[in-house]
Amino acid sequence: MSDVDIDAVLGRAWHDETSWELLTRLTELEERMGGHPGERRAADLVASAFEESGVERVKLREFEMWRWNRGRAELAVTEPIERSFGTLALPYSPAGDVHTELVDVGYGTPDEIEASDVRGKIAVASTTTPPEKGRFVHRMEKFGHAAAAGAEAFVFANHVPGQLPPTGALRFNAEAAMPGVGVSKEAGAWLTEYAERGGRAKLSVSATTERDTSQNVVGTLGPETDEEIVLLGHYDAHDIAEGALDNGCGIATVVGTARILAGMEPALERRVRVAGVGCEEVGLMGSEALADELDLESVAAVVNVDGAGRFRNLQAYTHGSDRIETLVEETCDEWDQPVAFSRDPHPYSDHWPFLHRGVPALQLHSQAPSGAERGRGWGHTHADTRDKVDPRNLREHAMLAALLVRELTRSEFPRIGNETLREQLRETDAEAGMRAAEVWPEGWD
Incomplete structure (x- = not known):
């Protein structure tokens, strides 16, 4: 292996x-919504950033x-008084009109929904799941349980204050079974x-749903080897x-990581395939298309940068x-950097199309500050803006990600x-x- 002055690169x-x-x-x-013109403009920006960072053979695929089009959404209480509330349709909500009873299902856990009479009603569930309720229950799970129990519509109420109705897909890449909207905590x-x-x-x-296309941005770094590491992050947004x-933090960290890896290229022992993937927010479609395109037997591991750079x-x-946990722990110890671990697998980000086909996966996220409420925070709301980002976090996480990818290549x-x-999932x-x-893989039964 050629010598590289890692300290100089960092x-x-x-x-x-x-x-x-x-x-x-x-x-x-x-906007950068999956399948919309803004997402294509974002792909072009990512492609240029890859090329300027030293990524080779950059192509859009x-x-x-x-493609889901938001349209309009209206929500009004009719009894015991008449009162309207601001609301947002949730991606892949079908068009529809519902007028019926409201039922509060708390945090929307399976037990709470089962204990509530939701049939024929509008179910209202919180965006969070407190630790005493066990594992975090994803929005799509809450919606799916409510639909299966016979609800006519679904309201997702934010747990973060600030008059911020949340958004988020009800299903992946398919129209949902009933209308769903988000409202603020208030x-x-x-x-x-x-x-x-x-x-x-x-x-x-x-809202409407129609057939369209999106795109991935893909290139390579390092030696031409039979095996490779896939480094990816999604660039789309609600x-x-x-x-x-x-x-934005995640794909920006990927670009910073690629730039560092280009500087330490002689120290890489496997090819690194770098990708900016589209349509994560509405169904992991970009990463699914990338996984379908690659020979997964040649992919030694996938690094999904979703959430890194935020905190x-x-x-x-x-x-x-x-094995990946040990590698991360050893690398962060060597460079005297703190790291928190979450060990349980989950299917709600771009590592999943690789993981459920046997590829070991590492997702790089950020540890929320002490005392922060469980959940997504500003994400999926109007408050997800650049002023929340500290550039130091982007640089430091890019450096750590590059060091981890270097270790993964060898x-x-x-x-x-x-x-x-x-x-593990059970x-x-x-x-x-x-x-x-509806994300349990076909054939697993």
């Missing part, structure tokens, strides 16, 4: 503004998807009270905000891989067998939720 990264500049250009776009508190008083509400959504945290300290989701990992992964009670969200 030293240059300390004052590199590449990640911040890309984040700025992305957040200046009107199109894939088909279902509106949710009123809806809960009106539900307790036997209230009724009228919900109207005029259309209601700048998408700075989710996932000060790195958080590593190791998805059941003891390490061996056991594949993740389907039976092992299924058992141990965390994730299977029922994945089935409700």
Whole structure:
């Protein structure tokens, strides 16, 4: 292996503004919703940033998807008083008009929904899941359980104050079974009270879904080897905000990481395939298309940068891989950098199309500050803006990600067998939720 002055490469990264500049250009776009024109403009920005960072053979690769158009949404209580609330349709909500009773299902856990009479009613659920309720229950799971129990519509009430109705897909790449909308924490508190008083509400959504295309941005770094490491992050975002945290920070960190890896290229022992993927927010379609395109037997591991760069300290989701956990721990110890771990696998980000086919996966996220509420925070709301980002976090996480990828190129990992992964998901009670969200892989039965 050729000698590389890693300290010099990292030293240059300390004052590199590449990640911040890309984040700025992305957040200046009107929107980056999957399949929309703004997402294509974002792809072009990512491609230019890759090329300027030393990534080779950069290409845009199109894939088909279902493009969802938000339209309008209206929500009004009709009993015990008449009152309207601001609301947002949730991606892949169908058009529809519902006028029926409200029912509060608390945090929307399976037990709470089962204990509530939701049939024929509008179910109201919080965006959060407190620790005493067990694992975090994803929005799609809550929606799926409510639909299966016979609800007519779904209202997702933010747990973060500030008059911020949240958005987020109800299904992946397909129209959902019933209308769904998001409301602010403040509106949710009123809806809960009106539900307790036997209230009724009228919900109207005029969204549409149609066939279209999106694209991935893909290139390579390092030696031409039979095996490779895939480094990816999604560049799309919901259309209601700048998408700075989710996932402007992530794709900006990928670009910073690629720039550092280009500087230490002789130290890489496997090829690194670098990708900016589209349509994560509406169904992981970009990463699914990338996984379909590659020979996964040649992919030694995938590094999914979704959430890195948001807060000060790195958080590593190791998805059941003891070997990857050890590598991350050793690397961060060597460079005297803190890291938090989440070990349980989950299917709600771009590592999943690789993980459920046997590829070991590392997701790089950020550890929320002490005392922060559980959940997504500013993400998926109008408040996901560039002013929330500290450029130092982008630089530091890019440096750590580059060091981790370098180690991944020269390490061996056991594949993740389907039976092992299924058992891990069942141990965390994730299977029922994945089935409700319709993301349990075909053939696993």
